[in-house]
Every structure is written in structure tokens, then in C-alpha cells.
Amino acid sequence: MSNNDKAKFAFYWASSCGGCEIAVVDIDAVILDVAALGDIVFWPCATDFKYKDVEGYDDGFIDITFFNGAIRNDHEEHVAKLLRQKSKVMIAFGACSGLGGIPGLGNFYTTEELFQQAFEHSPSTVNPDNVRPQPSYDVPEGTVTIPAILDSVRALDQVVQVEYYIPGCPPQPQWIAAAVTAYAEGKLPPPGAVIAGESTVCDECPREKSDEKSITEIKRIHLVENDPEKCLLEQGIMCCGPATRSGCEAACVVAGQACRGCFGPTDEVVDMGAKLVSSIASIAVPETQEEIDALMAQVDDPAGYFYRFSLPTSMLFRSIHDMTEGQ
Amino acid sequence: MEKIMIDPITRLEGHGKIAIFLDDGGNVAESYLQIPEFRGFEKFCQGRPVEEVPRIVPRICGV
Numbered sequence: 001m002s003n004n005d006k007a008k009f010a011f012y013w014a015s016s017c018g019g020c021e022i023a024v025v026d027i028d029a030v031i032l033d034v035a036a037l038g039d040i041v042f043w044p045c046a047t048d049f050k051y052k053d054v055e056g057y058d059d060g061f062i063d064i065t066f067f068n069g070a071i072r073n074d075h076e077e078h079v080a081k082l083l084r085q086k087s088k089v090m091i092a093f094g095a096c097s098g099l100g101g102i103p104g105l106g107n108f109y110t111t112e113e114l115f116q117q118a119f120e121h122s123p124s125t126v127n128p129d130n131v132r133p134q135p136s137y138d139v140p141e142g143t144v145t146i147p148a149i150l151d152s153v154r155a156l157d158q159v160v161q162v163e164y165y166i167p168g169c170p171p172q173p174q175w176i177a178a179a180v181t182a183y184a185e186g187k188l189p190p191p192g193a194v195i196a197g198e199s200t201v202c203d204e205c206p207r208e209k210s211d212e213k214s215i216t217e218i219k220r221i222h223l224v225e226n227d228p229e230k231c232l233l234e235q236g237i238m239c240c241g242p243a244t245r246s247g248c249e250a251a252c253v254v255a256g257q258a259c260r261g262c263f264g265p266t267d268e269v270v271d272m273g274a275k276l277v278s279s280i281a282s283i284a285v286p287e288t289q290e291e292i293d294a295l296m297a298q299v300d301d302p303a304g305y306f307y308r309f310s311l312p313t314s315m316l317f318r319s320i321h322d323m324t325e326g327q
Numbered sequence: 328m329e330k331i332m333i334d335p336i337t338r339l340e341g342h343g344k345i346a347i348f349l350d351d352g353g354n355v356a357e358s359y360l361q362i363p364e365f366r367g368f369e370k371f372c373q374g375r376p377v378e379e380v381p382r383i384v385p386r387i388c389g390v
Binding site: 022108139305 | 361378
């Protein structure tokens with residue numbers, strides 16, 4: 001445990017992929033500023049501190065915890081609460097901790113449905129005894145434990161108080177650097193701030209937008225040759241740009257792929273799905289109810305497009321079919 | 328039986344812990360590596376448009 005006057009930083013991953021750890025390294029030379037500013041007192045991916053070390057820290061000992069990953073099991077919930085207690089500032093780092101992220105797609109299903117596919121039905125699974133993960137298991141030498149899966153995936157601020165958000169899947173180096181610089185200069189924004197752009201991905205997208213009614217059909221991106229100069233949505237290709245916070249410099253769209261909303265909604269957008277339906281409607285050619293229904297029926301997986309990274313923090317939160325089934 | 332927990336295992340991509348049980352002589356009797364991660368990609372990729380799957384599964388491991 002480091003007890004000098006330098007700031008103390010912690011990094012943690014809950015239900016995540018490790019891409020956020022790579023994003024930290026991607027800040028390039030700014031990592032030297034981080035090292036000059038403070039000491040790292042917990043970072044499982046890169047350093048050998050244990051949970052018991054964190055438990056031994058005084059409350060508020062850590063200046064900033066950069067927390068990535070969603071809350072999928074009871075251990076992640078426990079660590080979120082532990083780090084909250086030990087930290088002055090909690091930053092939800094990345095789409096999973098800020099919005100629920102890709103693991104949040106699990107909220108479309110019951111835990112049993114997720115387990116059934118992974119441990120029983122998937123073609124590569126051989127499990128004749130139908131063994132499932134057990135939170136506690138007796139072995140001849142004693143008992144071993146693993147975390148219990150929670151009913152629903154949650155974002156970090158649905159479990160503990162969060163001061164700041166650095167969005168993105170993964171977060172972009174310029175915003176990580178902006179947060180570190182703001183901390184170093186004592187210029188952190190008011191709590192609750194999202195450290196990213198303030199407009200939409202469309203506002204920083206280089207593709208040309210006509211703002212005319214132009215959608216006659218919904219197209220799947222791999223089945224058409226899209227015009228690289230023109231707005232994807234106006235070409236009938238599902239793009240989440242109108243609802244999504246700016247700050248990525250429209251990276252996916254520039255690379256020829258549609259936006260999937262990993263920066264989450266802007267401050268003005270209450271619900272990404274509602275905003276996107278509205279955006280499509282405003283540039284759709286069909287006018288009668290039947291024509292509009294036929295157009296929208298061409299969207300293969302609306303919930304999967306609109307809430308790709310944000311289902312747990314959307315107005316939907318989760319599918320409730322399990323509740324009607326009494327599970 | 329004495330139990331040593333290495334929790335978490337560190338400096339690698341992924342989550343895990345190790346339970347080591349020692350016998351009366353202080354030697355390792357048995358050890359268990361436990362992987363506590365589960366997200367359910369096997370399920371939530373089903374039914375999604377196939378062209379979207381390459382945009383979902385990179386998040387299995389982003390290293």
C-alpha cells in the first residue's frame with residue numbers, strides 16, 4: 001500500500017471484455033502523466049493487488065476509480081460497493097458500466113434461458129449430466145465458491161453512486177486524456193457529467209445529409225452498395241447516429257459501418273429507441289399507417305439495434321416475459 | 328484443511344481465482360481454478376441479424 005502524497009488510482013473490470021483496459025493503454029504518452037500524477041493501488045489486469053488489499057484501505061483512500069464492465073453477478077456488485085466506499089470519485093468507464101453495454105443484451109432473456117443455451121443446447125456443448133454453475137460446491141477438501149448470476153444486468157450507477165461517465169466501446173483516448181487533465185488541473189466538471197461530446201454522432205459525421213424524406217425501404221448493410229458520401233440512414237440503412245452522443249468522430253460511420261450507439265444517448269435524448277423511431281419517421285417517404293407499418297416491419301431486430309449498448313439503462317430495462325412466467 | 332485463496336488472479340485478461348487446499352503437512356493437497364465469468368453470448372446472439380454478430384462477439388474478449 002502506497003502512502004505518499006500522490007493521487008491514488010484504481011482500475012477495475014466487472015462484466016467486461018478487457019477492451020477498456022486496452023483503451024487505457026491506448027492513451028499513449030498520456031499514461032506517463034497518469035503515472036506522474038498518481039499511484040495505481042488496484043488494477044487486476046496489470047498489477048498484483050488483491051481484494052483483501054482494497055478491503056484494507058481507508059474509506060476514500062482511492063482518489064479515482066475507473067470502473068469498467070456491467071454488473072452481472074453478486075461478486076461484481078460487492079466489488080462495486082467496496083470500491084465506492086474506498087473511492088472519492090467513481091468514473092463509469094466505457095459502455096458496459098455506463099449503460100449496461102453488450103452484456104446488457106442478456107436482459108432480453110431469463111437467467112435460465114442464458115444458462116440453457118450456454119450449458120445445454122449450444123452445438124459445441126457436451127454436458128450429459130446437465131451440470132450448471134453452482135455458487136457453492138463441496139469438494140473433498142472443503143468448499144469452493146463462484147459468484148451467483150443476478151436476475152438482470154445493471155449499469156454501475158444502478159448499483160452505486162457515480163460521479164462521471166467516460167462513454168464508448170471502447171472509450172476514446174482523447175476523452176480519457178481529457179478526464180485525466182481535468183483532474184490534474186482541478187477542473188473536473190460538476191458530478192453527473194458525461195466526459196464526451198455534447199451533440200450527436202450525426203453532427204460530427206462527414207456524410208452528407210439532405211434532411212429530405214428519403215427512406216422508402218429498410219436495407220441490410222451487407223446486401224447493398226452504399227454511397228460513401230451520403231447519410232446511411234437516408235439510404236435506408238439502420239444507423240443510431242441521431243440518438244447517440246458525439247465524441248467518437250463518427251468512427252464506425254467513417255469506416256463504412258452504421259453507428260450502434262455505444263456512446264449512449266445525448267442529454268436531450270430520453271430514450272434511444274423512441275428517438276430513433278422518431279428520426280426514421282421524419283425522413284420516411286411512406287405516409288399512410290399501412291405503408292409505415294410495412295416499412296418498420298422491415299427492421300429485423302429493432303430492440304437489438306436501438307438498445308445495442310444500453311438496454312439496462314433504457315426505459316425498457318429488461319424483457320419481462322420471465323415475470324409473467326413466474327421465474 | 329487449510330485453504331489459501333488467490334483472489335483475483337492478476338496480470339492476465341479475464342477473471343479468475345484459485346483455491347489451494349493444504350494437507351496436515353502443509354503441502355498442496357488439491358487446487359481449484361475457478362472462472363467466475365458468465366455473460367450469455369451463446370443466447371443473446373441468437374435471432375440477431377447475422378451481419379450484426381461481428382459487431383457483438385468482439386466484446387467476448389476485447390484484448
